[in-house]
Each structure stands twice: as C-alpha cells, then as structure tokens.
Amino acid sequence: MEILEKSNYNLSLSFQKEITQLQAYQRKIDVHIEMLKNLTRRVQIMQMGRVAYTELEFELIKTEITQMEAIVQELRASLNGSNEKVEALYAEVHNISVTVNQLENYDKNNVLAVRREIASLQRRLEECKHNQTQQSPFQVEYGKFGSCEHGGIMNISKPLVVQLNWRGSGYKAGGWGKDSFFGSTEKGYWASMLENNALNYFSSVRLYNSYDDLLLYKNYQDKTASDSGNGAGMILYNNSLYYNCYNSRDICKHNMVTNKLERKTLPNAAYNNRFPYSFSQYQDIDMASDENGLWVLFSTEEAQGNMVIGKLNSSTLELIKTWTTTVYKPSMSNAFMACGTMYATRVTNTRQEEIFYMYDTNTEKEARISISMDKMTDNIQSLSYNPNDHKLYVMSEAYETEYAVFFKSLSKEKL
Numbered sequence: 100m101e102i103l104e105k106s107n108y109n110l111s112l113s114f115q116k117e118i119t120q121l122q123a124y125q126r127k128i129d130v131h132i133e134m135l136k137n138l139t140r141r142v143q144i145m146q147m148g149r150v151a152y153t154e155l156e157f158e159l160i161k162t163e164i165t166q167m168e169a170i171v172q173e174l175r176a177s178l179n180g181s182n183e184k185v186e187a188l189y190a191e192v193h194n195i196s197v198t199v200n201q202l203e204n205y206d207k208n209n210v211l212a213v214r215r216e217i218a219s220l221q222r223r224l225e226e227c228k229h230n231q232t233q234q235s236p237f238q239v240e241y242g243k244f245g246s247c248e249h250g251g252i253m254n255i256s257k258p259l260v261v262q263l264n265w266r267g268s269g270y271k272a273g274g275w276g277k278d279s280f281f282g283s284t285e286k287g288y289w290a291s292m293l294e295n296n297a298l299n300y301f302s303s304v305r306l307y308n309s310y311d312d313l314l315l316y317k318n319y320q321d322k323t324a325s326d327s328g329n330g331a332g333m334i335l336y337n338n339s340l341y342y343n344c345y346n347s348r349d350i351c352k353h354n355m356v357t358n359k360l361e362r363k364t365l366p367n368a369a370y371n372n373r374f375p376y377s378f379s380q381y382q383d384i385d386m387a388s389d390e391n392g393l394w395v396l397f398s399t400e401e402a403q404g405n406m407v408i409g410k411l412n413s414s415t416l417e418l419i420k421t422w423t424t425t426v427y428k429p430s431m432s433n434a435f436m437a438c439g440t441m442y443a444t445r446v447t448n449t450r451q452e453e454i455f456y457m458y459d460t461n462t463e464k465e466a467r468i469s470i471s472m473d474k475m476t477d478n479i480q481s482l483s484y485n486p487n488d489h490k491l492y493v494m495s496e497a498y499e500t501e502y503a504v505f506f507k508s509l510s511k512e513k514l
C-alpha cells in the first residue's frame with residue numbers, strides 16, 4: 100500500500116511537471132505567434148514598398164527569422180510534432196523566411212542598389228556642405244550682430260514659412276517682422292495687412308507679445324493710426340510704425356506707445372502707384388532699416404522712375420541724403436538695406452527671386468549680382484531686413500515668411 104501510494108505520488112509529481120512544462124510551452128508558443136504576426140506585418144509592408152527600408156533592416160529581420168526558426172525547431176522536437184499550433188508556426192516561419200529571401204534577391208538588383216546610390220550622394224552632399232562651412236562665411240557670434248566688417252551678402256537661406264497672416268489667405272499683401280531698430284531688445288512681432296481691395300491701403304497694425312503669441316494668434320494689440328497708409332512698405336522701427344501716408348508723398352510715423360502720429364513730406368517722391376515695385380501695387384515708398392539707421396526707398400520724376408535711396412532722420416523724418424541708382428524701380432520686385440547697401444530683387448520665375456543689384460551708399464558704387472532666393476508663392480509683397488537677427492521678413496501672398504542672410508567674410512573677399 101505504501102509503495103502504491105508512493106508510486107502514485109511520484110506519478111502525480113511527474114504529471115504535474117509535464118503539465119507545467121506544457122503550459123510553459125503554450126506561453127512560449129503564444130509569444131512567438133505574436134512575434135510572427137509582427138514580423139509578417141513588417142515583411143508585408145516591405146513587399147508593398149510603402150516604406151523605405153535599408154540593408155540593416157533586412158539583416159535584423161533575417162536574424163529574427165533565424166532565431167525563430169531555431170526556437171520553433173526546438174519546440175517541435177520537444178513535442179514530437181504533436182502540437183498543431185507549433186506545426187502551424189513552423190510552416191509560417193518557413194514561409195516568411197522564403198519571402199524575405201525572395202525580397203532580398205529582388206532587392207539586391209533594385210531598391211537597395213538605389214538606396215546605396217542615394218546614401219553615397221548624401222555623403223557627397225554632406226562633404227560639400229562641410230567644405231562650404233570651412234570656407235567660413237562671415238561667422239556671426241551672438242552679440243556680433245551690428246558689425247559691418249564683412250564683404251556683403253554671400254547667400255540667403257531657404258524660406259521658412261512662419262504662418263498664414265491672421266486675416267487669412269484673402270489678404271495677400273502686407274508687412275510683418277520684429278522691431279528693426281538696431282539694438283532693439285523687443286521680443287514681440289508686428290504684422291499689418293492691406294485691405295483686400297484695389298486701393299491697397301491699411302489703417303492698423305497688430306502687435307504680438309512674443310513669437311509663440313504670433314504663432315497662436317493670441318495676446319495681441321491692434322493699433323489704429325489716425326492716418327492710414329498706402330502699400331506694404333511699412334516697418335516697425337524703434338516702437339513706431341513708419342509708412343507712406345495714404346494718397347500722399349508723406350511719410351507717417353505712428354508711435355506704438357503714445358499712439359501719436361507725425362507726418363512729413365518726402366520731397367519729390369512719386370506716389371499713388373506711379374513707380375511701385377513690379378508686383379506690389381502702391382508700394383511707391385518702401386521703408387527700410389539696417390545697422391546704420393532708417394532709410395526710404397522710392398523714386399522721383401527727375402530720376403525717371405529709377406530707384407532713389409534716401410537716408411532719413413528717424414526723429415524728424417527729414418531726408419538727410421539721397422543716392423540715385425541706374426535701375427528702374429518698377430523692374431524690381433522689392434528691395435532692402437543692409438549695412439548701408441541697397442539690395443534689389445526681381446522675379447526669376449514663380450519659385451525664385453534673384454537679388455540682382457546692389458548699391459553701396461558708403462562707396463557710392465553699384466553692381467550687378469546674382470543671389471537666388473527660393474519662394475513659396477508666385478510673388479512677394481514685402482521684403483525687409485532686420486539687423487538684430489540678420490533675417491529677411493517677407494510677405495509671400497498672405498504667408499509670413501523669413502530667410503536668414505549670410506555675409507561673406509572680409510578675408511575671403513580680399514583673396
């Protein structure tokens with residue numbers, strides 16, 4: 100009896116052990132079925148060619164398949180081929196392994212070869228970029244903004260579309276940016292849109308407290324001047340909006356703090372759409388600022404429509420000095436000042452502008468140049484430089500867009 104009991108006990112122990120082991124196998128199988136499902140999904144995506152995959156991903160999948168094959172073999176051996184789930188698993192792993200091998204063979208001649216080519220091109224591009232950086236454009240350290248110890252503009256970055264103006268895509272023309280008085284620590288942004296009609300006038304400017312507020316269209320103040328303005332040549336300079344007063348050759352100065360408006364006639368300036376830019380109606384008088392102060396870009400009958408650069412006294416609005424260029428203002432799409440040099444753009448095509456001309460008021464020399472600027476829309480309606488961050492602020496058919504300006508180093512210029 101005792102022997103029987105003991106034998107029974109041992110049998111029960113052994114049975115228990117078998118059960119536990121079977122349960123463990125079951126868990127293992129369930130886990131591996133899940134792994135297989137995941138693997139199948141990935142291989143299917145590869146087959147459909149929906150995502151980019153690399154040699155490394157192939158290798159990883161192949162390694163996983165090999166591991167699974169080994170585990171499934173092991174399971175099969177332990178269960179003597181008596182478990183349906185394991186058999187199904189074994190068949191699927193085998194299928195997936197065949198598929199991946201086929202994919203790889205197909206791929207060796209096609210996709211991966213193209214990918215290697217692309218990788219090599221990318222490497223070469225990176226090398227080019229690296230070399231270009233080593234040729235050192237004017238390296239601007241923080242706090243070095245304001246220095247004009249450079250050889251003029253070298254190139255312009257790709258455009259960054261910051262946002263659609265708050266009034267929407269129906270309002271295409273206007274100006275925007277940051278206070279462009281050199282040394283301004285103002286963190287806010289401004290934007291002013293022309294009314295959506297043929298008159299091209301505006302009467303207010305929206306001020307945002309910060310970049311985030313601009314992006315979220317919140318925390319703003321609208322400032323309305325007693326006199327409205329013409330064209331999108333306005334800029335915010337030392338807390339005042341400077342612009343061409345409506346239907347006149349006057350320059351208006353609207354103080355954002357006191358709301359006071361001052362105006363002064365710009366002698367002989369053409370106005371009322373006489374010499375606007377090529378695609379910016381009524382922008383006869385375009386305000387600009389740079390490291391050297393406040394400027395006005397305009398034309399006169401005497402200059403026969405050619406661009407005239409005027410240096411302005413920002414307090415009294417008096418014209419200090421003018422320089423007459425040899426380029427017809429309506430042939431330009433816009434213009435801006437940087438370090439006392441005027442740069443003018445023209446349309447190359449619907450996706451590119453070219454800075455094609457410069458006039459240096461320091462040396463009174465002009466030059467034809469060619470610096471291309473990509474754009475997102477057919478035309479641009481305003482373009483201003485800010486000396487505090489070396490950026491160009493552009494209104495590109497309702498979209499507020501910015502570009503970084505890179506200057507040539509002086510040493511490179513001398514070489």
Ligand SMILES: [Ca+2]
Pocket residue numbers: 332385386387433434435481482483
């Ligand atoms: Ca401009």
